[in-house]
Amino acid sequence: MKNYTYAVLIGLGLLTAGPVLHAQQLRKAKPGVTTTGGQDREYWSNLLYKIASPVILNLANGTLKQNMPVEVPPGQKTDFFKKVTYLEAVGRTMAGVAPWLALPDDETKEGLLRKKLRTALLKGIANAVDPANPDYLNFRTESQPIVDAAYMAQAFLRAPKALWEPLDAVTKARIAEEFKTLRTRTGAYNNWLLFAGINEAFLMTIGEQPDPARLEFAKRKIQEWYQGDGWYSDGPSLSIDYYNSYVIHPMLVDFFKVLSVKKRIKEEMYETAVKRMVRYSEFSERIIGPDGTYPPMGRSVTYRTAAFQALGQVALMEKLPSEISPAQVRSGLTAVMRRMFDQCDNFDKAGWLVLGFCGSQPGIADGYTSTGSLYMATLGFLPLGLPADNVFWTMPAAEWTAKKAWTGQPFKKDYHVEY
Template structure:
């Protein structure tokens, strides 16, 4: 067999024939002076092919901007609730649909935070990044203002426990970009909103970590945490650890992506702050990090040679959010041997092209729509609405690495499944005991 079929250029040529590549966001003029609707405009020419160092980063940040801008720009203008078209699952339960707005904000901010934390520069990327950071800060001021029509609900329903946690994660990922610049009144309102959640207990599942990370955020900004709520998530998830990089979601193992959506990233980042404040040991943190690394090995191996991953379990409408654990371990520059940053970049780039360059993924105003690949409301779960979908941003965490980092500049490499199915040498895999 001729191994030349493995070359990136030929594979991507085939992919390009199969579907149109995402159009590039128009960059004419300065981002700060272009109306939000114009910023969402899509050019007709395709992005550069995947796997070519120097182009992948531009593809990533433009795509992240396309996904997140409807949330951040409308929030800054005080028009999120007015302009966000809310679509809910056909099986949507009795919870208030108004929880969808906090979902959109918390999840979007958690995904864009590392990128916004980078210093300003005068590149095209830098102009758009600064615009999004400015919008994000303005939006935070508005959505915690009692006089604003976009004020977010923390006081009723249980769902705010979830999405306060993602907003807390955003503040932990980018404190200097998203927390410190806020005025004192907004900070006080955010702190009060987080504390208001204490009258509702998280469910006995991955939800316990939502309580933990919200409390550890309060600890990080000088507030007294609810220590029982803080410790319970870490304690119970460790009790539910099943081995080989997988935690149970409650006492039982669920074969889905919640180890990536929630458990590994929140466990590791909660423990890091606890260590910094003398509430956990470095050994506990290193163990959690090792477990996330082991899980990331599995995630990298699950990406097929064609750049797809299995639609397993619930919440698959969160799309590439399923790969948050792999994305975070890459951001932390803690990829385990033998995974190289360039193979992760190449794999994730092709996954994004396959997933987001499909008719129906976005509506005509740029909002994400229910579905996995394209638009399919029936695949959504009973708790899923438009705001839920912005978990997709969580696979963009490596944008927090500078453009000069190895992740972005090293020549693209085949990932494990591509090597294996191409008859190339690839690393064997073994169970671990930690």
């Protein structure tokens, strides 16, 4: 109870972010003990709060730039990263917490934490676009803000009633203006096209005139880069990493949803994108090892649980294949989180994420990675947007595919698909 008391006191505003969050220890499951869906949800929500609250509460207080460390890869200087890392932390955190914060208020312990974060985030968003605020974020220089504005846009698309509609008119106008300034720059010829596209799609949803070239270029090129069997290449050539989950599938589906609603594409194109993400999610579920580990392969492995964003989004949309039960996805992802966050020291003394995969491993960070980048990890928590009485949380625990396979149980064979 003592551990949860910390969380509730923070949720009620009686304690602040910082060292207290580090002291808040997550309840660890005993080896061999099967947890219920309710216990899993409590663990997920406490962990997401632990990760996200330093970013959100500091932004609300105007102290994000003051308190957030800027850790960079060995040999890199912090000067450039200080121009972009804060928007990275905010945009990525917003995209991860949005479905959870979209749930209605309730008086549960989780509900108090959720309401606290949502209220603080709304205040923080206003600070982020207020030129007079210490935490005014940089949308206007460098190319990197194209990326992290896109995650902010994705958050607004995922939770418009919770995160967009309550904002005051001045803040909304400022956000629109900041997004339009992104058009002065371009980025890489790969998944970055989606960032530019979804920024324009968001502007379209709030009544602004989008740039049709950015919409069309993103739509056409990502489609051209589809390789089959649920995999897109990231640009003209295929790279084996987690970018299909970090960016491509979830953002393409959200992008196409807007274009479909606005009659810019046929609904069949959106449905095909969803089917491809569902297929990719089958691979994601299969890479979860019996012990909750997964391969640290490819670029950006410091994004940790973001490797499972696509699987989580399919679960959130309640479109899991019939052969994959919600319970086995919940159980598998819980095993990943417990392996990643119970057995690896991923936070510094003040509760900020550190560069690494399992603990502090700055040497594996890519040259574009800094502290703010790491908040991609929140994207692995999308199923928290399903209410507590959803079957995802109420079904008894179930073994996932690799666990079945490695214990001699029957499991579904896997075959190539054509769409």
